[in-house]
Amino acid sequence: KNEVEQSPQNLTAQEGEFITINCSYSVGISALHWLQQHPGGGIVSLFMLSSGKKKHGRLIATINIQEKHSSLHITASHPRDSAVYICAVQGDKLIFGTGTRLQVFP
């Protein structure tokens, strides 16, 4: 079993839909990162959080330390949100999930 599990692996949505991507982990962590990777490889850090909730524009990230679970929400999704979203947990080292491929259609 992977130490970081993301679901779903693939997600398609219509423009405007509310999207949730989940991340569960099994190790002790000091922080959790949500990353966005566009085709071609570039990775952008969206959030780093260790408790509670953070919001940036249409993106919201939450974490429940007791349940070892985090969610990334996208409100009013747009085709430009199409990317791979990766959860990574910071313990002794940074461990990445395999990512969730999101496609938003107009």
Next chain:
Amino acid sequence: DTGVSQNPRHKITKRGQNVTFRCDPISEHNRLYWYRQTLGQGPEFLTYFQNEAQLEKSRLLSDRFSAERPKGSFSTLEIQRTEQGDSAMYLCASSPPNTGELFFGEGSRLTVL
């Protein structure tokens, strides 16, 4: 500040050749990480520097791989006697002191023929 810069962006080489990738982190970032990513997978940790000291090295890094950060600024990742299984995207990230926030480069894609 131009962000984390990686060169070359794409390298095609024949099996058995040596390749070197360079990463220039954001200035003042003391931590530098190398990751490898194969198609459809999340990045895998390779190695980590704090200033010029290499503090951790993954078991994934065979003795054909070596990384340096001689002056605590840019870093190089060298792969000797490349194999087809080395084909991947090699990602570099840097992090400032006192925070864990990560800033990634665009990656260097290696294709070994």
